[in-house]
Amino acid sequence: MIEAVDLHKVYPVNKRRVVALDGVDLSVEQGEVYGVVGQSGAGKSTLLRCVNLLERPTSGRVVVDGRDMTALGAADLRRARRRIGMVHQHFALLSSRTVAGNIAFPLENAGVPRRRRGARVAELLDLVGLGDKAKAYPAQLSGGQKQRVGIARALASDPAVLLSDEATSALDPDTTESILELLRDLNRELGLTILLITHEMDVIKRICDSAAIMESGTFLESGKVLDLIATPGSRLASSLFPLPPTDAPDSVAVTYPRAYDEPLMSELTRRFGVDVNILAGAVEQVAGTSVGRLNVQIQGERRDGALRFLTDKGLLVQEAGR
Amino acid sequence: MIDALTEFADRLPGMQETLYYGTLDTLYMVLWATVFSVLFGLPLGVLLVTTERGGLTPAPWLKPVLGAVVNIGRSLPFIVLMVAVLSLTRLLTGTTLGPTAAIVPLSIGAVPFFARLVETAVREVDRGVVEAAHAMGTRKSAIVGKVLLPEALPGLVAALVMTVVTLVSYSAMAGAIGGGGLGDVAIREGYQRFDDHYLWATVILLVVIVQAAQTIGDLVIRRVSHR
Numbered sequence A: 001m002i003e004a005v006d007l008h009k010v011y012p013v014n015k016r017r018v019v020a021l022d023g024v025d026l027s028v029e030q031g032e033v034y035g036v037v038g039q040s041g042a043g044k045s046t047l048l049r050c051v052n053l054l055e056r057p058t059s060g061r062v063v064v065d066g067r068d069m070t071a072l073g074a075a076d077l078r079r080a081r082r083r084i085g086m087v088h089q090h091f092a093l094l095s096s097r098t099v100a101g102n103i104a105f106p107l108e109n110a111g112v113p114r115r116r117r118g119a120r121v122a123e124l125l126d127l128v129g130l131g132d133k134a135k136a137y138p139a140q141l142s143g144g145q146k147q148r149v150g151i152a153r154a155l156a157s158d159p160a161v162l163l164s165d166e167a168t169s170a171l172d173p174d175t176t177e178s179i180l181e182l183l184r185d186l187n188r189e190l191g192l193t194i195l196l197i198t199h200e201m202d203v204i205k206r207i208c209d210s211a212a213i214m215e216s217g218t219f220l221e222s223g224k225v226l227d228l229i230a231t232p233g234s235r236l237a238s239s240l241f242p243l244p245p246t247d248a249p250d251s252v253a254v255t256y257p258r259a260y261d262e263p264l265m266s267e268l269t270r271r272f273g274v275d276v277n278i279l280a281g282a283v284e285q286v287a288g289t290s291v292g293r294l295n296v297q298i299q300g301e302r303r304d305g306a307l308r309f310l311t312d313k314g315l316l317v318q319e320a321g322r
Numbered sequence B: 001m002i003d004a005l006t007e008f009a010d011r012l013p014g015m016q017e018t019l020y021y022g023t024l025d026t027l028y029m030v031l032w033a034t035v036f037s038v039l040f041g042l043p044l045g046v047l048l049v050t051t052e053r054g055g056l057t058p059a060p061w062l063k064p065v066l067g068a069v070v071n072i073g074r075s076l077p078f079i080v081l082m083v084a085v086l087s088l089t090r091l092l093t094g095t096t097l098g099p100t101a102a103i104v105p106l107s108i109g110a111v112p113f114f115a116r117l118v119e120t121a122v123r124e125v126d127r128g129v130v131e132a133a134h135a136m137g138t139r140k141s142a143i144v145g146k147v148l149l150p151e152a153l154p155g156l157v158a159a160l161v162m163t164v165v166t167l168v169s170y171s172a173m174a175g176a177i178g179g180g181g182l183g184d185v186a187i188r189e190g191y192q193r194f195d196d197h198y199l200w201a202t203v204i205l206l207v208v209i210v211q212a213a214q215t216i217g218d219l220v221i222r223r224v225s226h227r
Helices: A044-051 A074-081 A099-109 A114-125 A141-157 A175-190 A201-207 A225-229 A235-238 A264-272 A303-312 B002-050 B062-075 B078-082 B086-093 B098-123 B127-135 B140-176 B182-192 B198-226
Strands: A003-014 A016-028 A033-037 A059-064 A084-087 A162-166 A191-198 A210-217 A219-225 A253-256 A275-286 A287-297 A316-319
Touching: A003 A044, A003 A235, A016 A033, A016 A044, A016 A059, A016 A191, A016 A210, A016 A219, A033 A084, A033 A201, A044 A141, A044 A191, A044 B002, A074 A264, A084 A141, A099 A114, A099 A141, A099 B140, A114 A141, A162 A175, A175 A191, A175 A201, A191 A201, A191 A235, A201 A235, A201 A275, A210 A225, A210 A235, A219 A235, A219 A287, A225 A235, A225 A275, A264 A275, A264 A303, A275 B002, A287 A303, A303 A316, B002 B062, B002 B098, B002 B140, B002 B198, B062 B098, B062 B127, B078 B086, B078 B098, B078 B140, B086 B098, B086 B127, B098 B140, B127 B140, B140 B182, B140 B198, B182 B198
Parallel strands: A033 A191, A033 A210, A084 A162, A162 A191
Antiparallel strands: A003 A016, A003 A059, A210 A219, A253 A287, A253 A316, A275 A287
C-alpha cells in the first residue's frame, strides 16, 4: 500500500547539509498497522511527511496505493493527498470552525455537495463517538476529543491510508489508550492501512503489526513485530521487554514468541535435572499474541541439552551478558 | 468649574451645526479611507506573509519590493505625506480641499499601516493548521480564504479597529490643511479664533468616536474568537 524506495532527504542548513533520511526502504502492506519508532531527530517525522509529499525527498521514490507520489504534478498531488488521511500530534484543527465544520473541510476540498457533507459528517462523528459535539468549537474540547475530531477529519474523504504523526504524544495515558483503541478498531473494521510514527514503545506493542526502529535517518531493523521479537539480538525485543541486566552465572534470556500451554520450565527440570531460577520476566500482549521474556539462571550438568530443548520448542535463547 | 461647564452648555446650541457637519465629515473621511485600506491593505498584508521563503506562494523578488513600499509609506509622517501626494489627490478628485480630497492621503497613509497589522495577524496562524490543509489536498486559494483569513479573523478585526482609530487622528491632521472635519473645526474655531469651547467640544467628540470604534471592535472580536 505504501512503498518507499531508497529515500534520501538532505536539508541545507547554513551551508551545512543535514541528512534527515539516509536511504530508507519502507513497505507497508494493505490493511496493516505499521509503526516507526525512534528518538526525536531520528527522521521519523521527515519520513512520514515524505509519504504525502509535505516534504519532497531529495531522492528516492514513494508509491502510495499504486500511485507514484514523487512523479505527480501539483493538481494530481492535491487529488492524491485527499486519499491519504493525516492525524497530527497537536491536532491542527481550525479554531474558527466548529467540530462539524472541521470534519467537513476535506469534503469541501473534494467538492462534495453541501447536503451530502452533512450526512457524512454526522456519520463520522458517530464513528469516533462525538455525536453530541458537532456544534462545539475545538477550544471547548479535551485533548482526546480533539484528536477524535482529527481522526474523523482524516477519514472524511475515505482515505486508503492513514498517516499518524505522534497522534497520542500530547495525550495522557488513559486518553492515549482510547485513541489507540479507536485506531485499532478503524484498522480492523474499515481495513484501513495505518502508518504511524511514535517515540513510545508502548504504541508499537499495543497496535502495530509491523514496526521499524529508526535512528539517524535509517531503519536499524524492520518487519513484522512478532518476527522481530523472535530474531536474535533484536533491539525491538529488548526495548519492548526491558529486563534488568544480570551478572548471575549461567543465566540466559529466554524469549517466548507466543503463548505455550505446556509447562516448559518444569519439564526442563524433570528431563534434564537442571536447576531453574527465574530472575526477571515480563509478559505482554503484542500484536494480539502473548509474548514474554525471562531472565533465567539454568544450572546443571545437562545445561546445554536443556537450552537446546528450549530452542527446539521455538523459544529464543541467548546467553546473558553477551 | 461649575461656571465653566454652564458657560460651555450655553454655547452648545450655537456650535451645534458646525460640530454636526464636522463630525459627519470626519466619519465620511474615515469610513471611505477604511474601505480603501481594507481593499488594498488586506491583500498586501497577506502577500507579505505568503511571498516569503517557505510561504504559500514564495516570491523572493516580490517580498522585498512589497516590504519596501510598505516601509516607505510607514516612514512618512502623515502631515508630510499629505503634502507630498497633493498632485495625485488633485488628479483623482479634482481638488485638494475638502473631505473627499482628504480621502486620498488618508487611504495612502493607512494602507501600509493596515497591511503591516494584517501581516502580523496572518503570521500568527498556526503553521500546523496550514500544513494540515496542505495534507488534505487544499488549493492555495482555499488555504488563504478558508484557513489563513478565518483563523486570523480576531487579529484582523483588532487591526481594523486600530486603523480606524489612527484614521480618526490622521483625519484631524487633514483638517489642518483644509481637509474639513472635526480637526478643521478645532484648528479654525478653537486655535485660530481662540474659542476654547470649540476645542473642548471637538476633543469630546473625537474621544467618543474612538471609544465607540474600540467598543464595537471588542464586541466583534469576542464574537469571532473561538480560541
